[in-house]
Amino acid sequence: MFSSFSFGELGTRGLPIDVANRLRRGQIRGTIEQMRVMLLGNTLFAPALSMNAWGQGRDGLVVLWTVAIVLFSWWIFYSWTTYYQTTGSEKDMRGFVIQTFFNSLFWTTGMALFYPVASGDQKAIITAIMAGSLALGTTGFSHAPWAGMTYLAVQTVGNALVALICGLTLGSSTDFLIFVLMIAAGVSLFNATLEGAKAARVAFNNHERLSEKSEVVELLLKDYEEQATEWLWQTDKNGHLLSAPAQVLEMCASQGGQTDSIDLVELLAANCTKAAEEDIRQLQQAFADKAEFHDVRLSIQSPVDGELRWILMKGRPQFERGAFQGFRGIFADATAAVVAERKVQFLASFDGLTALLNRNSIQKKLSELQADDHYAVALLVDLDGFKQVNDSYGHHIGDLLLKKVAERLQENTSENTWVARLGGDEFLVMMNRDEPISAAEISWTAQSICERVSQLAKVEDFVVQVSASIGVSRFPEDTRQGLELLSMSDMALYEAKNAGRDRITYFNAEIQNRLSERNTVIDRLKRAVRNGEIEPHYQSQHVLSDGRLTGFEALARWDDEVLGAVRPDVFISIAEQTGLIVELGEHLLRRACEDATQWAELMPKAPPVVSVNISPVQFARTDVTGLVSRVLHETGLPPELLEVEVTEGVLIASREKIAATLQELSELGVSIALDDFGTGYSSLSYLKDLPLNRLKIDQSFVKDLSRTASNPIVSTIVQLGHNLGLNVIAEGVEDQTDVDLLAELECDDGQGYLYSRAMTKEATSRYIAEIALQASQQ
Known part of the structure; x- marks a missing residue:
């Protein structure tokens, strides 16, 4: 707030209003406290000066001046007592300086009236009295620099001019000497006043800084007292x-x-x-x-x-x-x-959201089960459709729903039944007895849980509904190790989920065997994907009318050194569930495009199109358009030689997003085929809205075609495709009869064992070379 200052900064320039007021108030009050000395000086010095001017022919002026200056001095003394209560405003300071001016003017008037008519010792005494008045007044006004300098300037200039005029008029060297002395005294007192003012200003600045620090310290201390523990x-x-x-x-x-x-x-x-x-x-x-x-x-x-x-x-x-x-x-x-300590203790044993037992508590209880005198049943409950609740209404509503489910699970539970939340939307109901638990009681409890959980739930402003899948395991029938109940119930729950959800599944050895096999497949699949061991095989596609080759569908094949040949329907579904399909799908797409680039060189006049399936998981987790564009660029395959196959199921999760992605692919020049049409979620709305180029008739419709020549489903699909301007291809064409019947129904293309089985890249290259050779010989 304060910095080094010059003469012009002795006032209040640059100071905040409240600080400037405090400075002026201090100057006025400090000066008023010195007024007793100045009043005494005026009372004594004025009569003394008058006595030395008496008898010089101006006695009337002497009396008048003496009475006036004494009365004026006492008047301003009493008037200044009101200034002592001042707020330090600029107006009060101006009034104070003006009164100071008139006070000094009275003394200068006395000098002008009496000094010229005095002589000898009287003149010397008058000069001494004026010097004393000058020094006394300057000292008295030292607290207010502008008042002091005003008093000093008026007296110094006025008295010096009187002496100078007398010297010039009378030619007296003494008057000239007094003139010089008056100026010298004024300059000396001015310097003293200036230094005193600077010192006072520095002291004021330091006091303000100290006050600010004191206020901060006081606030900190007060805050500490209020916040201390x-x-x-x-x-x-x-x-x-x-x-x-x-x-x-x-x-x-x-x-x-x-x-x-x-x-x-x-x-x-x-x-x-x-x-x-x-x-x-x-x-x-x-x-x-x-x-x-x-x-x-x-x-x-x-x-x-x-x-x-x-x-x-x-x-x-x-x-x-x-x-x-x-x-x-x-x-x-x-x-x-x-x-905090109690919360930590609580969370060590209980779930923070539902206040049910947590996994740690359940595991401890399970570890304490004794096969000789304990009977227990673990019902592992997982909510069906809970993810959709979270996605649709937000996690806050999802949490409230979990609390309602927890309350429902605790309804009608006996003293020997534990309820726990293991995490997410997974709960455990644990029946614990000292005698065998009947199958009827287990079934009734599980059915009761399913019924209670599936009831509509009012959560804030929403009405939501979920169902429950339950995996059941028993102790000691299924295991004599209590901790194994959780894993066994989890296996049974997995089977319930795979079987369609909203159902109850009991653990048995067959489930364990299947899951063990599945885990083995997962481990080997991870290795195969990482090492690129899954390769594309190719099945040819032909025009039904003349058998002309149009392209190939890339089909994933895996021959594992431990598992042997693993069916695609097994490892593809596992790859989708584990997320491995993302890496696997990119690998198969890249290999298919590389192979198709070589085949285009073998059949440059009518290069075959390669058709590659894109999984719904790939659409959900990756930028499919970016992937296809990058692979086409890196392999050099023209976009028109690539066809992307999607199933109807891919449109269910996020139709708008998928439609936008397919439109982007179409703009790249890639063809789009809808695979297995009629077996999934067929809807005419997306047929007209999506940029499709081809419909594929599922082989399940084709295999019975010979027994029902006028198959209405195949006929309808073909007519629908043509009406929408789409090419139609039938899968599962196994003999010439299928070809004739499909051709009669005006189906465009066919694919199946009649033409070829799925071939390796090398076999496919030989197949193309033979067709190219036959074409060149015709």
Whole structure:
């Protein structure tokens, strides 16, 4: 706020208004406090000057001037008492300086009236009196620099001019000398006044800085007192409080916070809860024994807000010359620490959202099961459709739904039935008995859970519904190791999910075998994908009317050294469930495009199109357009030689997103085929909205075609495709009869064993070379 200043900054320039007011108020008050000295000087000096001017022919002026200056001096003295209450405004300072000006003008007038008519010693005395008045006034106005300099300037200039004029008129060298002395005295006093003003300003600046720091320190101390969690207390030798923190007295409902005659132990004992009885006894014993104590934890129900608070207390006896004087110690607010400790203890055993047992608690209980005298059933419950609730209404609604499900699972549970939340939307209901549990009771409990969970639930402003899939395992029938119940129930739950959800599945050895096999497939599949062991095989596609080759469909094939040949319907579904399909799909697309590039060189006049399936998981997890564009660029395959196959199921999850992606692919020049039309979620709306080029008739419709020549489904699909301007290809063409019947129904193309089985890249290249050779010989 303050910096080094020049003469022009002795005033209030650059200061905030409140600081400037404080500076002016201090200057005015400091000057007024010196007015007694100045009043005494005016009262004595004025008559003294008058006496030396008496008898020089101006006695009337002498009397008039003397009376006027004395009365004026007393008047301004009394008027300045009102200024003492000033706020330090600029107006008050201007008035103060103006009065100072007239005060000094009175003295200069006296000099002008009486000095010219005086002579000899009288002139010397008058000069001395004026010098004394000048010095006394300057000293008196030293607290207010502008007032002091005004007083000094008027007297110095006025008195010096009087002496100079007299010297010029009378030719007296003494007058010239007095003129010089007056100027010298004025300059000297001016410098002294200026230095004093600077010193005063520095002192004021330092005081302001100190005040600012003091205010900050005071605020910090006050904030600390309000926010502190530790407070001092002290008692006399009788245990009566000498001092105590207001926070503790408020919790103990002490009247008005008074500490006089309050017994500390009695006060705490009267306000603590029963849980603190043992600590109170410890405290009483320490006071009786005059012994030091630590970590006495007291719980108090606050009368202010009814909340439970914890105070940690420690104290030490005080002795002076061997005489006991009382106790002194510290109260510490341990509420936050106790709450955190209890929360940690709670979360160690219970679920934070539903307050059910958590996985740790269940595992502990399972580990304690004894096969000789315990019977237990684990019902692992997983909510069907919970992800859609989260996606549609948000996780807040999902959490509230989980709490409702927890409440429903606890309904009608017996004392020996545990309910736990294992995580996410997975719950466990554990039936624990000391005698065998009947199949009827297990079935009734599981059915009851399914019914309660599937009831409509009102969650805030929404009505939501989910169902439950349950996996059941029994102890000791299925296992004699309690901890294995969870994994067995999980296996059964997996089967329930795969079987269509909203059902109950009991664990058996066959399930375990299937899951073991599946786990083996997953492990080998990860290795195969990582090493690129899954290769595309190709099945040819032909025009039905003349058998002309149009392209190939890339089909994934996996021959594992441990598992042997694994069916595509097995490893493709596992790859989709585990997310491996993303890496696998990119590998197959790249290989197919590389192979198709070579085949285009073998048949340059009519290069075959390669058709590659894109999984719904790929659409959901990757940028399919970016992937296809990148692979085409890197392999050099023209976009018109690539066909992307999608199934109807890909449109269900996010139709708008998929439609946009297919439009982008179409704009790249890639053809798009809808695979297995009629077997999934057929809808005419997406047939007209999507940029499709071809419909594929599923082989399940083609295999019975010979027995129903006028098959209405195949005929309808063909006509529908043609009406929409789409090419139609039939899968599963196995003999010439199929060709004839499909051609009769005006189907365009065919694919199946009649033409070729799925071939390796090398066999496909030879197949193309033979066709190219035959074409060249015709």
